[in-house]
Amino acid sequence: MTNATRKHTALPKAEILIEALPWLTRHHGRTVVIKFGGNAMVDEELKAAFAQDVVFLRHAGLKPVVVHGGGPQISAALDRHGLVSEFRAGLRVTTPEAMDVVRMVLAGQVQRELVGLLNQHGPLAVGLTGEDAHTITATRHRPVIDGEAVDIGRVGEITAIDTGAIEALLEDGRIPVISSIARSQDDGHVYNVNADTAAAALAAALGAETLMVLTDVEGLYEDWPNSDEVISRLTASQLEKLLPELSSGMVPKMEGCLHAVRNGVTTARVIDGRVQHSILLEIFTDEGIGTMVVPDGTTDRRHATQGES
Numbered sequence: 001m002t003n004a005t006r007k008h009t010a011l012p013k014a015e016i017l018i019e020a021l022p023w024l025t026r027h028h029g030r031t032v033v034i035k036f037g038g039n040a041m042v043d044e045e046l047k048a049a050f051a052q053d054v055v056f057l058r059h060a061g062l063k064p065v066v067v068h069g070g071g072p073q074i075s076a077a078l079d080r081h082g083l084v085s086e087f088r089a090g091l092r093v094t095t096p097e098a099m100d101v102v103r104m105v106l107a108g109q110v111q112r113e114l115v116g117l118l119n120q121h122g123p124l125a126v127g128l129t130g131e132d133a134h135t136i137t138a139t140r141h142r143p144v145i146d147g148e149a150v151d152i153g154r155v156g157e158i159t160a161i162d163t164g165a166i167e168a169l170l171e172d173g174r175i176p177v178i179s180s181i182a183r184s185q186d187d188g189h190v191y192n193v194n195a196d197t198a199a200a201a202l203a204a205a206l207g208a209e210t211l212m213v214l215t216d217v218e219g220l221y222e223d224w225p226n227s228d229e230v231i232s233r234l235t236a237s238q239l240e241k242l243l244p245e246l247s248s249g250m251v252p253k254m255e256g257c258l259h260a261v262r263n264g265v266t267t268a269r270v271i272d273g274r275v276q277h278s279i280l281l282e283i284f285t286d287e288g289i290g291t292m293v294v295p296d297g298t299t300d301r302r303h304a305t306q307g308e309s
């Protein structure tokens, strides 16, 4: 190969880098909260690609904050302990014994694994739970089912967020990795919080530009489970109308997206965590995949990604 040919074949790589320039400029210094769902976390290669993407964002000048789930991992551990998993209103009924398992799995297993994967790229990730430095405070959540408030055990409803510890870590160039466990404002114990809800509350409190929820479907399906037509863009009001029709895992995700865009976050996106490097596609290209929720009055997709509404 001559020198001239070598230069020529390298050109597309340079073009790809240059294409990312407007996005790099746009997102520089912005906070992005990324929720990694337990269902998207089952494949080793995907987990490694997720870690690469998050580290890439950090080196590209963004401030990524990771909030992780672990529903399937908790269910498996409860099963091993001979405890049953029951969900009501999309939330795990959490007895005090189950709470010990939830905490052990989220903080001791899933979070540690993600921190380890991220830190293969340098001394970047620091794991914490909502208990640390009062990051997430909650009270007992009693969901209303068929018109009645029901007791589902140690499930928390977030009452306060203290972003101090996360902001100090971001300031220090670290990547916070947060487990969705809250300190209790009622007693000395802790609460189990849905990870989508925790991610949305943190995104709003941090004034994040983007909330990105990675899951195991392409996005919000218009007519699930009958069709796989994905809704690509929704305003807050459109989503609000749709919420009563949604079921299971999508409820906390879409409620979280609505909360985020109603509280200062520029875009909230539900994307397919099964697609390798979906985070990079979403942030650095126009080929956004999945479902994007924007505040009312946002005119178009490009405008929304600019964060200049």
Ligand SMILES: Nc1ncnc2c1ncn2[C@@H]1O[C@H](COP(=O)(O)OP(=O)(O)O)[C@@H](O)[C@H]1O
Residues within 6 Å of the ligand: 036, 037, 038, 039, 040, 069, 071, 196, 214, 215, 216, 217, 219, 220, 221, 222, 223, 224, 246, 247, 248, 249, 250
């Ligand atoms: N309208 C919908 N569009 C897409 N998925 C839906 C919808 N309604 C319910 N679901 C279900 O929600 C699931 C995602 O939520 P969940 O299982 O809690 O994932 P995660 O572990 O990523 O938080 C999907 O796998 C799908 O089974």
Ligand SMILES: CC(=O)N[C@@H](CCC(=O)OP(=O)(O)O)C(=O)O
Residues within 6 Å of the ligand: 036, 037, 038, 039, 068, 069, 070, 071, 072, 074, 090, 091, 092, 102, 155, 156, 180, 192, 193, 194, 195, 196
């Ligand atoms: C109260 C409640 O339901 N908490 C969730 C917390 C983990 C979670 O949300 O994990 P995913 O994101 O993988 O679903 C649970 O116990 O499963």
